[in-house]
Amino acid sequence: MSRKLGKIAAVAAAASVASGVLFAASPAEAAYDCRYGKVCLNTGTFGNGSRWEVPSCGEHWLPSGFAYHTHSVQTWGNSVTLFWFDQDGQGGYIHQIGFVGQNAQTNLDAQTADLLNYVRVNC
Known part of the structure; x- marks a missing residue:
């Protein structure tokens, strides 16, 4: 510290x-550990579990193990918009399912955690 x-x-x-x-x-709160200017997704609540640091601003598919399994988010400087890309066999539809503002640490509700597969880091 x-x-x-x-x-x-x-x-x-x-x-x-x-x-x-x-x-x-x-x-559990001490588990959040994201670098400044980054957005981190965690498979556990309160920043626990595996962590994926989103590599840059813009849109990204979540990697295997994080898509449909992200339970907490930390933003450190940038906000992030959360999406579910519903692949319906005819091209698919993208639905905004959440937003986490700048400099935040939050757990996702069960429905969002089950659907999240795509993010946009807003820089």
Whole structure:
């Protein structure tokens, strides 16, 4: 943990004790670890499991193991639009099924996790 983050955590802990409200980052929250300017997809919730760092801005098919199995997303500088490309045998249709804004960490709902197979990193 960097010195700055350590100080922030200490201040937050002191504030929570002073206010009578206790909170702590779960070990799962510490699993998010995406480089600045990147979007990372994880097969587990809270940034756990296997991680795929989307290589660049623009549109990308999810690799095997992440398509239909992504349960959490971290954005660090760029937002990402989530899609399901429904291949119906006649060319297919693309449906926007979600959006994650800049500098966010979120778990996906079960339906989105089951459908997600295509993303657009918005730079």
